[in-house]
Amino acid sequence: MGHDLPQSPLAPKGGFPDLPVIGGVRFASHAAGVRYSGRVDVMLAELAPGTVVAGTFTRSKTRSAPVLDCQAKLGGPADDGAAILVNAGNSNAFTGHKGVEAVEAITGAVADEMNVPKARVFTSSTGVIGEPLPFERVTAAITTLKGQLDETGIAGAARAIMTTDTFPKGAGATVTIGGREVRIAGIAKGSGMIAPDMATMLVYIFTDASIGFDALQPMVARLTDGSFNAITVDSDTSTSDTLLVAATGSSGVNVTGETAFEEALERVMLDLAHQVVRDGEGATKFVTVEVTGAADHADAKRCAMAIANSPLVKTAIAGEDPNWGRVVMAVGKSGAEADRDRLSIWFGDVQVAENGLRHPDYSEEAAAAHMKRDEVRIRADLGLGGGSFTAWTCDLTAGYIAINADYRS
Amino acid sequence: MGHDLPQSPLAPKGGFPDLPVIGGVRFASHAAGVRYSGRVDVMLAELAPGTVVAGTFTRSKTRSAPVLDCQAKLGGPADDGAAILVNAGNSNAFTGHKGVEAVEAITGAVADEMNVPKARVFTSSTGVIGEPLPFERVTAAITTLKGQLDETGIAGAARAIMTTDTFPKGAGATVTIGGREVRIAGIAKGSGMIAPDMATMLVYIFTDASIGFDALQPMVARLTDGSFNAITVDSDTSTSDTLLVAATGSSGVNVTGETAFEEALERVMLDLAHQVVRDGEGATKFVTVEVTGAADHADAKRCAMAIANSPLVKTAIAGEDPNWGRVVMAVGKSGAEADRDRLSIWFGDVQVAENGLRHPDYSEEAAAAHMKRDEVRIRADLGLGGGSFTAWTCDLTAGYIAINADYRS
Structure with missing residues (x-):
């Protein structure tokens, strides 16, 4: 942690975007010096009374204490306002009863300072695993944080939640409904995992829309399937x-x-x-994997994720090699229903294989140019049915190995 | 293919072993110049009348034509003898109807030359994918192969089936049953996959034991679960x-x-x-992953394979980093039943975590020495039940990336 990695070559041009201001949220x-020194590492979001909070979480069986606490609090009463506090530097994961105590201490201190119910204080932690979270450093910062709350502070919040990210991540939208504007602004952190500690994906999205929990929660779950659950680094x-x-x-x-x-x-x-x-980590290519013609949606997802996760496919992409045999391999191992002799494959617009055979017009040169x-x-x-799914991944490079094997803090 | 990779540092000392001669088998x-020049690339094994042949195969949904043909022939009549012909250099995979025709041509030619039923001729192919197998080069070699059949030719056969292997693989055993000796000798090829083509694991084991197909086939399936289905490179x-x-x-x-x-x-x-x-490919560490205390055998296997397949665990091993957080992560994502607070982890004999927390006596120095x-x-x-499983893997190094991304034939 705290390596100064160069910014990813795939970072969006133009830096952190101008995001719409969301009424009812201050950042x-x-x-706080949780682990890093000389950089922001805690963020607080104050949510006005009436704010509905929905969410989705890791499916890991070894979920951290903050995740379990957040999950339990979804769907709570919106009337009294809410708050989100996030620290970077220590994930408070695999910390047993001490982890639970840290969550209690942080959410309790935020509740007291912000005058909101503890049941409406959400906390997340990201960083080193297995070390007790020095939660006093977090709670000691709450008064200072409260004094700085500002409707326009979202860019600072995006920076505060970074660990090994090489750039802060934000996205926003404004949509007109019935002639009136509704705004959405979100921030995220995540870049895979980094030695010697586990990194994490954290995402916070704010909107001034009015919507009940019973409508928002299934929408968020549905959209997660095709977005954050459709990406893979490693x-x-x-x-x-x-x-x-x-x-x-x-x-x-x-x-x-x-x-x-x-x-x-969704956007x-x-x-x-x-x-x-x-x-x-180590990415040099942004890769879109589109599976069509699967027996159903679940099979399409299984197949797309198998291709996107295959080390052999990902190293071939790093080598700019249109290695369609590895795509066939990944389809075959995915567990999805597949018929070798109905499979067709494209790299970009270049068709490589058709009905289980190399396409007669296949141009290795054209495919290599796309790569x-x-x-x-x-x-x-897959030539079987109407199931489709799109996944996104990056290539697997020596940079990934260097970050995860050679560095050691 | 055909890169002269240096021999793996993990190769067994002493080279190819002396294997017992198996009565009833000649090699x-x-x-034949299938793809390589100047090296053996086809092997023939003649099996005496009465030989029972059992087998297990890839579960890929895009299995090659030779695999489908072998599967269909298991359990056939033993009286008339049998033969196995294997070529390296071309896998005859994803070759459509041409692949089926190549299998027919090869098994037919072996059947004619060796005077055994075609239904008892097994063939395998390994090497480049998606290119029609030049099967005439194989069939043209059969008369020559027949003239060289020899009970002691197994070491040559082990070399003939290599593709990107850096050493030929053999193992044998002699066991005394009722005062009489029974011999087993086997060969294998496999080293992961290599650019630009898919490699493969092929294994041929011969024994002079007398056993019916109905007893041998389930035994082979059972032993495959704990051996060839318990290893992973990538x-x-x-x-x-x-x-x-x-x-x-x-x-x-x-x-x-x-x-x-x-x-x-089994040995x-x-x-x-x-x-x-x-x-x-690129291995510098031989890694044993042992999962105990799982709810059942299937969960133990799921969990052991998740650890053994995790790029983050494998890069940590490459970096000689006792990164137990990544082991926790892999347990959590495996899908196996797990309770964070019952999990214990060891590197070698060094206990790292106990009941979901870092062990109070944990010595990073001792764990690092093991790594x-x-x-x-x-x-x-996992602290839950009696399920256990052991898996084997290697580390994930820059050598793997170099072999799979940077080389291009």
Whole structure:
């Protein structure tokens, strides 16, 4: 941790975006010295009374104490306001009863200072695993954080939650519903995992839309499937992954059942998910894997993730090698229903294989030219049914090995 | 293919072992020029009348034509003898109807030349994918191969089936049952996969034991679970993996129900499986992953394979880093039932974590010393039940990336 890695070559041009201000949310960030020195490492978001909070979490069986606490608090009463406090530097994972105590201490201190119920204080931690979280450094910062709360502080919050990220990640949208504007702004951190500690994906999205928990929660779960659960850097799953969506309602626009809102939220989630892939450790290529013609959606996802997770596919991409045999291999091992003789494969627009055989017009030169791009597309059509799924990943390079094997803090 | 990679540092000392001669089996190998020039690339094994052939195969949904043909022929009549012909250099995978025609041509030609039924001729192919197999080069070699058949030719056969292996792999055993000797000798190839083509694991084991197909086949399937299905180099699965066990009966010793025989066969299979891991691409560490205390056997296997396949665990091992957080992560993502607060972890004999917390006596120095060894052991006890499983893998190094990304033939 704390290595000064160069910014990913796949980082969005133009730096952190201008995000819409979300009524009902104020942000603060501070250098609390949890583990790093000389950089902001805690962020606080204050959520106005009436804010609905939905979320999705890691499916790991070894979830951290903060994740379990957040999960239990979803769907709580919105009337009294809420708060989110996140620290970087220590993940408070695999810390047993001490981890639970740290969560209690932090959420209790935030509740007292902000005058909100403890049941409405959400906390996340990211950083080193297995070391007790020095929670006093966090709680000692709360008064300072409260004094700095500001509607425009989201960029600082995005920086405060970074660990080994090489750039802060933000995305926003404004959508007009019934002639009135609804705003969405989100931040994320994540770049795979880094020696010697486990990193994590954390995502916080804020909107001034008005929507009930019963409508927001299934929407967030549905959109997570095609965004944050459709990306992979190295197939490894953090114990701390957390996504929270807070809807303050301050726009006065009820978006329940509004497709335009769901589409805007989807765009923001996809944008943030893609930024996580673009900051994948050692990444030099942003890879889109599209599976069509699968027997059903589940099979399409299984197949797309098998291709996106295959070390052999990912090293071939790093080598700019249109190695379609490895795509066949990944389809075959995925467990999805597949018929070798109906499979077709494309790299970009170049068709490599058709009905289980190399395409008669296949041009290795054209496929190799596509592989030289920063953004590579692989498509596999299974020729069986209507199931489709798109996954995103990056290539697997010597940089990934160097970051994860050679560095040692 | 055909890169002169240096021999793996994990290769067994002393080179190819002296293997017992198996009555009823004769071997020949030849340079047929399938793809390589100047090296043996086809092998023929002649099996005496009465030989029972059992086998296990890749579970890939895109299995190659030779694999489908072998599977269909298991359990055929033993009276008329049998033959196995293997070529390296071209895997005859993803070759559509041409692949089926090549299998027909090769098995037909061997049947004619050797005077055995075509239904008893087994063939395997390993090497480049998606290119039609030039089967005439193989069939043209059969007369020459027949003329060279020799009971002691197994070492040549082990060399003929190599592709990117850095050493030929053999293992044998002699076991005394009822005062009489039964012999087992096996060969294998496999080292992961290599650019630009898919490699494969092929295993052929011969014994002079007398045993019926109905007893041998379930024994082979059972032993495969704990040996060849318990190893992983890179989590990728070939379309061509094949294991055949041929029992000639020439010892006259019926081994049905004899534990000593099953144990000897298990030792040979484990030895060969470990040699495949030792030849894993870029490997510098041989890693044993032992999971105990799982809810059941299936969970233990799931968990052990998740640890053994985790890029983060494997890069940590490459970096000689006792990174137990990554082991926790892999347990959590495996899908196996797990309770964070009952989990204990060891590196070698050094206990790192106990009941979900870092062990109070944990010595980072002692754990780091273990990680410096060529052979690393990781043990995770889930504290839940009696399920246990041991898996074997190698580390993930820059050498793996170099072999799979940077080389391009």
